[in-house]
Structures are given as C-alpha cells and as structure tokens.
Amino acid sequence: MSSPISSQPPQQAPAAPTHPAPQAPAAQPQAPQWQGGVPAPTTYTSPIPIRSTHLGHALASEWTKIRSVRSTMWTLGVMFLLVIGIGLMTAVGLASSEYTQVPLLSGGLFGLMLGQICIVTLGVLVITSEYGTGMIRTTMTACPARGRVLAAKAVVFFGLSFTMTLIATTLTALIQSAMLGGRPAGEFSSLPQESIVNGEVIATNSEWLAATVGAALYVALLGLLALAVGAMLRHSAGAITTMLGVILLPLLLALFMQMESLRDLQEFLVEYSPLNGLATLYQLPFMGEEGSGNGWGLLGGLAVVTVAALAGAFALTHKRDV
C-alpha cells in the first residue's frame, strides 16, 4: 500500500532548496497531485481500507503498549525474583529442621506478600503513566470509546499479571514440595488431618490449587483494583500510596486496637485485610487455627471490591475531561 504523502516539498516552491526531512534523506517518488495549479478535489479518499474498530483492536494496541515499556519488565522481573527467591530461602530454612510444622506449600506466602506490591505498581502504571505523559490524549483520540480503552487495559493487564504470577507461584510451590515433602509432621503440629498421610506432611489438591491458581488470582485481582484506583486518581504516586494503604493499613490499625471495646473492629480488620486473604490461601490465616478456612471466600470479596472500583473508574472516565 503506497501513500501519496511524500517527504518531498511540493514543486510550487522553487525558490527554496528542496530538502527532505533532515534525519533521513530518503528520496521518495514525487506525488504528481502535488504539482502546482491542479484544482483541488472537494474531498480526499484514502487508499487505506476502512474497518470499523472494535475491542479486538484495542486489545492488540494495549498489548503492544504493555510490552513496549520498561516498567513492565522491571516490575514483573522483581516480582519473580522476590517470589521465587524468598520461596527458595524459606524452603532452605524450613528444611534445616527435622520436622515440618507448617502447611507444605505455605513457604510461598512471604515472597508473594512482597511480590504483590510489584503487580500493584504495574497495575497503577498501566493507566497513570498515560495520564502522566499526556499519552492518554493520543490514546483517547485514536479510540474515543473510553470504556473500550479501559476494558482493554484491564483485560490485557489482568491476563499478563495472572499468567506471570501463576508461573511464579507454581514454581515456588514445586520448590516447597520438592524440598519439604514427605517429611514427618512434628509431634505438636496443628496441621489438619488430611494434610498428614502416614505421619508425613503432604499438600492436598485443594492446597495446591489455592497456593497456585488461588494466590495468582488474588494478586492479579489486587493489581486490577490498583488499575481501577489509578484510573480514578490519575496519579502514579497517589494511586500506589493508596494501594499500599489498602494492603497494609487494616493490619497496622488492628495492631493498635488492643482495647476490649474495640475487639470486634480489630478482628474485622484483621480478617478482611488483604494480606489475610493471601495468607489464608496458603493455610496460614492470621486468625484461627493453621489450616482452617480456605481463603476462597476472601478472594470472592476482593473480586466484588475490584468490580465495584472498576465500575467507578468507568463512570469517572466517561464523565471527566481527558
């Protein structure tokens, strides 16, 4: 497909030397319709075929965007390093003891608690970097359906962060299982019955599912919440700080609520703190016995909050000036 646009100046300016763009003196064929004196047609018709745009186009565009900036590589790289590195160190530490006292796959939790910050950061940056640089005006001009832009961003980011986190959590779970599996449970272990077979600690299928798919879903949803918060606040630092507050504040506040009168509130904050949701998926809930609860309920709760935040982001994005 050739375009009639040429880098050569038209011929009706003979006094000035003809110079193509200085960076690339590429000689292009002269466009005959630029010769002086040709009466202008009333409208211009492009040789490029016209197709109506749809979500698929927006998805392709957002995929190009997310893979072509360095922050994506950095945040995902650091996430892998934290999740697998800390997972490995935890496994090494636990392997030095003769007995296994904790749920088999729970060693993956500590790395992921830090690694989730990377996913949250990426979620925020996916949207706020566009507002910060002014790219959003170009984006919204190319695709005036603002809801479509936001939806494409959400889908692409969620898909990428879920896949990457799933790989990281699965590798970590395999490391825990390989290094700690088949060892005897401690005498005073509080592990649930089904996790101990013939005196050896194993991970049940539901434990495997929760520690891999469950944990990855949880972190990707948290990232999606961060994206929604970013779309509402339009400011990288503000949105990242807000998300850190959401993740850490409930536990911090609960720490200072030691009075008897606040006991209910304290328990509520601990139970519904985002970190507890992740810990429960690894069978290490902050409240109650180890191995109690499965964390899927809290995951559902996070999903509801995320959907609500996304709805807010959609409404605001439609209403506000870009």
Added chain:
Amino acid sequence: MIELEGLTKRYGEKVAVNDLTFAVRPGIVTGFLGPNGAGKSTTMRMMLGLDNPTAGDVRIDGRHYAQIKHPLKYIGALLDAKAMHGGRSAYNHLLCLAQSNGIPDSRVREVLDTVGLTAVAKKKAKGFSLGMGQRLGIAGALLGDPQILMFDEPVNGLDPEGIHWIRNLMKGLAAQGRTVFVSSHLMSEMALTADHLVVIGQGRLLADMSMADFIRQNSRSYVRLRSPQQERLRDVLHAEGITAVEAGNGTLEVDGTPVERLGELAARHSLVLHELSPQQASLEEAFMQLTAESVEYHAHSDTRAPDTSGWQQSNQQWSQKREQ
C-alpha cells in the same frame, strides 16, 4: 467539514471558550489564530471529544467525534508533541496507535519515512528533541491517511528547515482535498500557509475570513518621503490635493497615491528627495491590534509597545468593512 456551534467551555468562573461558531471547510488550510491562552487548544480538544463542552456542539461531517467508528482514518490530530510515553520507541508508539484502528503495520514504516524518523524508529521518544517529537506526533496524525487533519502549533520547536517542511506538507495535504485545520499564535506563519483565517481572543471569535480578505483589509500601504526641503514638498503635495502626514524624523507619509506619481511630482518641482519608498504595515501589527484587548498575559517593558490604543477604532472600522 467541521462545524462548531455556540461552543463554550467554562472552568468554574473562567470562560476559556466563549460561544464559538465557525466552520472548517475541506480542501483548504484553515488557520486558527490567537494569542497564548486564547482557547485554541481547548477548542481543539473539544473538537476531538477529549473535553466536554459546557454548551454548544461540534459536528464533523454531521457526526460527533465519538460516533466515528474509525477515527484515525477520518481525522489525524497533533495536539502536543509530548502526548506520548517517553519510554516507548517511535515505532512502537505508532504501532499501538495503528493497531487500535486496524491500520496495517506497513503503514507505520511509511509514515516514519514521511516524517524522516526512520533512522530513529527504534529509539525511545524520551531522547527526542522537541522537533523530533513534533515529527513523531505528525506521523501519528498521518497514520490513517485521514481526510481531516488538525495540528496544534505544529511549527513549535522546529528548525527553519522543519518549518518549511511543515508548511509544504500542510499545503500539499490541502491540495489533495483534505481539510487542514492548524493553530498558531504567529500571524506571519499563518500568512504563508493558511487560505482561511479564524482568529480568537479570550475564547471569543474575532475574525472568520479568507486570508486574502484579511490581508486586503489589514495591510495599509503608504509611501514614505524624506526631503531637506520639507516645507516646499508639503506645499507641492497640498497643491495637488494630496494629504501628507508628518511621521517624525523629518519624514512624511502619504496614503493612496502611487509612488511613481510622487516621484514625478518631486522631479517636476526640482525637489531633492532623500527617501521615496513604498511601505506596508505588517500583518503581525494588524493581528496584534485585533487581539490587543484580549491578550491575557501582558509583558511590561520599558521599550514602547506597539500602539494598541487605536484598537477599538480600527476594530470598528474593520467590522464595518466586514458588513459591506
């Protein structure tokens, strides 16, 4: 054809764009002129559906921007050179735009070539100079080979060669029958590119006329005379019924008499002339007079500013002329 009707944008108390009504016609370059802060960019953002108007409407061939199913193939816009992610390469920046409108990847290389950025296609936009940023922005506008093009201050930051290139690009695009709408705060720049002129100041429409009309109505031509025998020269001119105005420094200015006739008169009366020159008031002066009252940010300096006291008067004359 882009039609604006009563377009208004208010930010709280401040009115950025005030009841603008005009049309941008196809096949010509329409210049959109106004001092800094006149509301040009706000108007263009509303045309592209980025900002919601407080009142009024913009229609592009009868439709709102958001209703266009393939926007880049319909309208290409350069809003500001830095409206891109600095960490992305020029190629990827254009690629994500192309993909969002289903434009083939091959077109990205074509426009990079058109604006002369092929050599730096893989470089991050962060390292680009303002001029290169403008070129990349223009490449984005040309991506869909659209029939309508909008450029907001495209020559900003360009070197003379780049300015020359932009001028010819715009003329060429209009000659192909496209609608070209370009904003600027430089009258001299517009005089070279635009066929039609829309002038705004403080968000209000000040002029909407062809460039030729604007030049005809706003460029006063006169003859400047300087002579050691000024008294005699005045008498001679007076006797011929020619009005001469003293302009200081021993010069006289004469309106509406050809320079040849004045020269012949002086020769016939054996008058010594030190200067006999045709003069033309610049369009820049006309533009400054037109917008003087609406300039938002005045600079104060000791040197004498261009005379703007006659604004009211000249503007009245000008509107009378317009009505005729």
